[in-house]
Amino acid sequence: MRSRPVPSPCVCVCALDENDICIGCQRSSAEITRWSDMTDDERLEVMKLVAKREEKIAL
Template sequence: MSALDKVRSPCVQVCALDENDTCIGCQRTGGEILRWTQMTNDERRDVLRKVAIREEKVSL
C-alpha cells in the first residue's frame, strides 16, 4: 500500500488532552493517537467515525 492509499490522520497540530483523555484538536483519545500508525485503514475509518461523533458533542 502506498502512502497515498493510507487514511490520513485528523491531527491539526493542536495537541492537548482534556480530562477525558481526548485531544482538544483532533478529538482522538490518547490511545487512538498512540496506535494510529499501527492501525489498518478500516480501524482508522472507525476512529474517524468516532471523532465525528465527538466533534458533534463538543459543538453542541
C-alpha cells in the first residue's frame, strides 16, 4: 500500500489541444476532472497513458 497518493502530473501549463489533451500534463479533460476522485490504481493507469502520449509528441 502506498503511503502517499499518486501525485498529479500537472505542470501548470493548462491548455487543451484539438484532441482534448492538455499540452502541459498530457491528460484528457475527463482525466483531469476525475483525478481527485480516482483511486491510486486508476491514477497509475492514467500515468501510463500520459507516458504514451509524451512518447508520441517526442517523435
